[in-house]
Amino acid sequence: MKVKTFFYFIKEATTGLIRNGLMSLTSIFTITLALIVLGCFYIVTTNTNHFANMAKSVLEIRVYLNDKADSVGIQNKILSLDGVKDVKFVSKNEGAKWLEKTLGVNGLKNYLAEENPLPDMVNVKLTDKANVKQLADAINAIEGVNEVEYGKTFVESMLIIIQVIWVVGIGLIVIIGMVVLYIIVNTIRLTLFARRKEIEIMKLVGATDWFIRWPFILEGVMLGAGGAIITIILISKGYHLLFHYIKQLAPFIPLLSERMINAGLFWLISLVGLAFGAIGSLFSIKRFLKV
Amino acid sequence: MIQFQGVSKVYNNGVVALSDININIEKGEFVFLVGPSGAGKTTFMKLIIRRELPTSGMIYVANKNLNKMKLGEVPYFRRNIGFIFQDFKLLPNKTVFENVSFALEVIEASQREISRQVPAVLELVGLKDKAHIFPSELSGGEQQRVSLARSIVNRPHLLLADEPTGNLDPETSWGLMDLLLEINKRGTTIIMSTHNKGIVDRMRKRVIALDAGKMIRDEQKGVYGVEG
Numbered sequence: 001m002k003v004k005t006f007f008y009f010i011k012e013a014t015t016g017l018i019r020n021g022l023m024s025l026t027s028i029f030t031i032t033l034a035l036i037v038l039g040c041f042y043i044v045t046t047n048t049n050h051f052a053n054m055a056k057s058v059l060e061i062r063v064y065l066n067d068k069a070d071s072v073g074i075q076n077k078i079l080s081l082d083g084v085k086d087v088k089f090v091s092k093n094e095g096a097k098w099l100e101k102t103l104g105v106n107g108l109k110n111y112l113a114e115e116n117p118l119p120d121m122v123n124v125k126l127t128d129k130a131n132v133k134q135l136a137d138a139i140n141a142i143e144g145v146n147e148v149e150y151g152k153t154f155v156e157s158m159l160i161i162i163q164v165i166w167v168v169g170i171g172l173i174v175i176i177g178m179v180v181l182y183i184i185v186n187t188i189r190l191t192l193f194a195r196r197k198e199i200e201i202m203k204l205v206g207a208t209d210w211f212i213r214w215p216f217i218l219e220g221v222m223l224g225a226g227g228a229i230i231t232i233i234l235i236s237k238g239y240h241l242l243f244h245y246i247k248q249l250a251p252f253i254p255l256l257s258e259r260m261i262n263a264g265l266f267w268l269i270s271l272v273g274l275a276f277g278a279i280g281s282l283f284s285i286k287r288f289l290k291v
Numbered sequence: 292m293i294q295f296q297g298v299s300k301v302y303n304n305g306v307v308a309l310s311d312i313n314i315n316i317e318k319g320e321f322v323f324l325v326g327p328s329g330a331g332k333t334t335f336m337k338l339i340i341r342r343e344l345p346t347s348g349m350i351y352v353a354n355k356n357l358n359k360m361k362l363g364e365v366p367y368f369r370r371n372i373g374f375i376f377q378d379f380k381l382l383p384n385k386t387v388f389e390n391v392s393f394a395l396e397v398i399e400a401s402q403r404e405i406s407r408q409v410p411a412v413l414e415l416v417g418l419k420d421k422a423h424i425f426p427s428e429l430s431g432g433e434q435q436r437v438s439l440a441r442s443i444v445n446r447p448h449l450l451l452a453d454e455p456t457g458n459l460d461p462e463t464s465w466g467l468m469d470l471l472l473e474i475n476k477r478g479t480t481i482i483m484s485t486h487n488k489g490i491v492d493r494m495r496k497r498v499i500a501l502d503a504g505k506m507i508r509d510e511q512k513g514v515y516g517v518e519g
Contacts, residue, residue: 002399004402005399008396197380197382198382198393200380201380201382201393201394201441202397203366203369204340204369204374205369205370205374205393205394205397205398205441205442205445206366206367206368206369206370206397206398206445207366207397207398208363208366209366211397211399212397
């Protein structure tokens with residue numbers, strides 16, 4: 001593409017934006033709204049994911065063994081699994097000691113020494129990225145393991161919450177996305193309508209379809225970029241405030257740092273914004289090129 | 292230059308616009324296309340510029356088989372054809388110069404070519420002094436000359452004129468015809484559809500007459516209508 005042609009495209013696109021000033025502003029406004037929803041969705045999902053991961057990594061799996069099971073062999077097998085950081089064997093006697101201390105009943109240890117109903121136990125520490133549920137199942141399948149125990153309900157309810165957020169968020173984004181596309185298509189169509197005579201002449205004197213398309217695609221992309229810039233500014237400011245507010249109010253909640261959020265947010269919002277604009281333009285110009 | 296071999300065109304709504312047309316137009320010819328409204332003149336033109344495809348039959352323009360032409364080739368093919376209309380189709384927000392240079396800009400011609408070609412054609416059509424005013428300030432005849440300048444600025448081999456004198460008074464019409472003759476003398480093939488009996492009868496050029504989609508007459512040095 002020639003430099004001159006590029007500037008021609010930019011000039012035509014800007015003229016279109018300015019000529020339909022009010023409609024352009026409406027488009028940018030709706031794109032911004034949609035992108036803000038997308039951005040909030042992004043912040044909520046990344047943070048809940050992060051939170052779930054943190055919760056998982058704190059967890060241990062307690063493995064209860066059968067009587068007379070090969071405790072050393074089982075520990076080695078557990079250690080060889082992916083995601084296991086460390087194992088610690090707790091014999092039934094140690095268990096009794098711990099119980100006596102916890103319950104504060106003196107002599108319980110001696111009483112239990114005669115016939116100890118407690119099983120031997122292995123305490124498994126997991127690495128950060130371990131999949132708790134999968135590991136627990138794998139350990140349960142080892143011979144000699146009687147039962148495994150972990151913060152099952154908590155992790156599982158976290159997973160359900162994340163799924164619900166995804167479904168609701170994606171549904172919302174799809175609906176708003178369609179509204180946004182509709183508005184962009186109509187904005188570009190106004191420009192197209194104002195220029196239908198020009199397009200007809202361009203077709204007749206032999207301009208290529210892409211030459212005709214580019215200014216309109218650029219116009220759509222500029223609308224998308226406008227919405228994206230506003231959204232990124234609003235959301236990063238908003239997250240900044242929220243981050244500090246929550247840090248003060250409830251410092252134990254592990255929020256993602258601003259920098260981690262902003263990097264992902266920037267790419268997501270820019271790409272989606274520009275794509276909205278470009279796709280909207282392509283939709284609306286299709287019909288006008290049949291000359 | 293142009294060959295129609297058994298060409299028929301039936302539109303999707305069932306209207307038969309042309310049926311079994313066989314025509315051969317040589318390079319450098321000047322051809323009048325006459326016939327009542329709805330006879331198929333406009334369809335004939337649309338087929339030549341590959342705006343429509345024939346329902347059956349073959350069309351060759353400048354040695355190219357239009358039936359087989361790929362869509363991507365159409366823009367480049369059209370750069371060899373000029374087109375003027377009854378309603379001029381000028382862009383009101385562009386000056387005379389810009390209207391003409393527009394045709395070169397959108398095919399990505401160089402700045403050098405634009406600054407050489409545009410003044411030259413404006414001089415040819417006698418509008419050099421009015422290059423920087425807007426079409427609304429021009430008379431009908433002048434506007435049609437701008438349109439003509441735009442259609443030939445790309446130096447096409449073929450010029451199609453769809454009732455170019457339809458909105459002009461007799462005197463300006465003759466001015467335009469003189470220009471078309473001049474362009475024709477320089478080697479451009481011209482096909483002009485018209486209802487203007489006076490012009491056709493005086494020019495004594497080849498006349499192709501269409502009626503209800505059929506070619507009813509094709510004669511060298513012909514007149515508008517046999518029946519008067």
